Amino acid sequence: ETGVTQTPRHLVMGMTNKKSLKCEQHLGHNAMYWYKQSAKKPLELMFVYNFKEQTENNSVPSRFSPECPNSSHLFLHLHTLQPEDSALYLCASSPGEGQGAFREKLFFGSGTQLSVL
């Protein structure tokens, strides 16, 4: 148990569906991240939240909508996805204690494997 929990573990959805991915961390961290992991490609940073404020949106299409209601929870709302959006979506957290979020050790969840049909 790493302290970062993602649900669901697997998700299959059609292109017209609306679904949400959930991430919860029990580490008392202030920064949370969404990454996309596609086969044989580097991890792609999607969104960063620091103290519940979005500090990074890495040119992600609007069909992905993040939500961070508090420092412990992070959601990724999905709507009208494309087959190329099929990937492993990883959530991570870090202390967010002033070093700069990107310089800190990241704690990852086990990801949601998303398949878009």
Add this chain to the structure above:
Amino acid sequence: AQTVTQSQPEMSVQEAETVTLSCTYDTSESNYYLFWYKQPPSRQMILVIRQEAYKQQNATENRFSVNFQKAAKSFSLKISDSQLGDTAMYFCAFSGSDDMRFGAGTRLTVKP
């Protein structure tokens, strides 16, 4: 933009032997951090080791050590006394002032 290159998509090593995974990066920054993360079949990525660029001494964590060559922008990971549990994807990552970039990964298989 910073780039991170892992030139070995797949590697294998016999149990108890030593293996080195390569990583190079490109940056114009002088102060940054480098990381190696491990992703086993469970999919959960775990930090293996971290190196601060201004520290000349190579970081070590038990059986894991790095060879950090700042001038060459090289950051290789050495795993000594390889164990079956080391079988995983290994990702090199660069963290600068405003971004973190990952390499495409190296799949390491430890053979009994």
